[in-house]
Amino acid sequence: MDLAGKNVVYLGGFGGIGQKCVQELLQRKLKTLAIFDLTENGDILASWKSENPDTDVFYQKVDITQKSDIEAAYKATTERCGHIDVVVNGSGLMNDRLVELTIQINLLGVINSTLTALEYMDKSKGGKGGLIVNISSVAGLQPTPLMAIYSAAKTGVTTFTRGMSNPIYYAHTGVGFVTICPGFTDTGLLEDIDNKTTFTYHTPMLEMFKKVKRQTAEVCARNLVKAIEQAKNGSVLMLELGETQEIDIPPHWTPKLDI
Numbered sequence: 433m434d435l436a437g438k439n440v441v442y443l444g445g446f447g448g449i450g451q452k453c454v455q456e457l458l459q460r461k462l463k464t465l466a467i468f469d470l471t472e473n474g475d476i477l478a479s480w481k482s483e484n485p486d487t488d489v490f491y492q493k494v495d496i497t498q499k500s501d502i503e504a505a506y507k508a509t510t511e512r513c514g515h516i517d518v519v520v521n522g523s524g525l526m527n528d529r530l531v532e533l534t535i536q537i538n539l540l541g542v543i544n545s546t547l548t549a550l551e552y553m554d555k556s557k558g559g560k561g562g563l564i565v566n567i568s569s570v571a572g573l574q575p576t577p578l579m580a581i582y583s584a585a586k587t588g589v590t591t592f593t594r595g596m597s598n599p600i601y602y603a604h605t606g607v608g609f610v611t612i613c614p615g616f617t618d619t620g621l622l623e624d625i626d627n628k629t630t631f632t633y634h635t636p637m638l639e640m641f642k643k644v645k646r647q648t649a650e651v652c653a654r655n656l657v658k659a660i661e662q663a664k665n666g667s668v669l670m671l672e673l674g675e676t677q678e679i680d681i682p683p684h685w686t687p688k689l690d691i
């Protein structure tokens with residue numbers, strides 16, 4: 433997808449990965465960039481606006497645990513820019529001691545954002561189609577016991593997004609879906625891990641966590657935006673240490689039909 437002139441919504445745009453993705457996206461001469469996030473970073477928003485006078489950059493307050501916030505933000509954004517071409521669901525929380533919030537932010541929030549965006553993007557409902565990119569994690573590709581609940585939520589994001597990319601849905605809506613699974617990326621999300629693990633007792637997994645190689649948020653963002661531009665509906669892309677690898681997840685069960 434050529435991003436020039438497109439209308440993009442980025443949830444979590446003031447976060448560590450989000451900020452770098454927004455900076456990378458703004459180099460593509462977008463028409464509109466809407467930042468949905470919990471709290472506004474006025475200084476960064478002002479700099480993005482002044483550095484990109486030809487792009488309408490604005491903020492919408494969204495607590496992704498509140499469906500009403502999501503619905504209001506998409507309504508206001510569509511009224512402002514006419515239609516939405518790309519959505520990146522990039523909000524997140526990694527803290528297994530906050531069980532419900534972990535599921536609400538990382539999974540339910542992504543589901544509600546996706547379904548609400550589809551109401552405006554679905555060509556069968558007057559939309560123009562487009563692309564929805566959901567940020568999962570390497571923890572969304574296999575069990576990650578140290579953060580078992582976060583991993584469950586991210587695995588849900590991966591499976592939900594793959595389900596949304598079903599060819600029948602794509603033919604009906606014109607909205608493609610891509611799952612992004614970053615590896616360890618140097619942001620605030622990884623801080624204070626000792627107080628965020630599923631269980632409070634010490635395990636060797638905790639020591640290993642602290643030794644895992646990390647990529648910078650800039651490198652992650654560069655590859656994430658390339659993934660948006662080269663998007664293939666249904667792809668699951670692992671962004672690890674500066675490399676992008678398409679992940680093939682084979683089916684394990686095929687229904688036997690009574691014919």
Ligand SMILES: NC(=O)c1ccc[n+]([C@@H]2O[C@H](COP(=O)([O-])OP(=O)(O)OC[C@H]3O[C@@H](n4cnc5c(N)ncnc54)[C@H](O)[C@@H]3O)[C@@H](O)[C@H]2O)c1
Binds near residue numbers: 445613621
């Ligand atoms: N950093 C990593 O190693 C890593 C690896 C894989 C996946 N990810 C995922 O990438 C995404 C961005 O993570 P990050 O590393 O930039 O973390 P971050 O903590 O820097 O950013 C998280 C973002 O989510 C937003 N957010 C949190 N709670 C919210 C809520 N209730 N409503 C709306 N927004 C909310 C924050 O405001 C922030 O913008 C997350 O989905 C995260 O799970 C990160």
Ligand SMILES: CCCCCCO
Binds near residue numbers: 526570578616
């Ligand atoms: C413990 C797994 C952490 C994976 C990187 C954040 O998604």
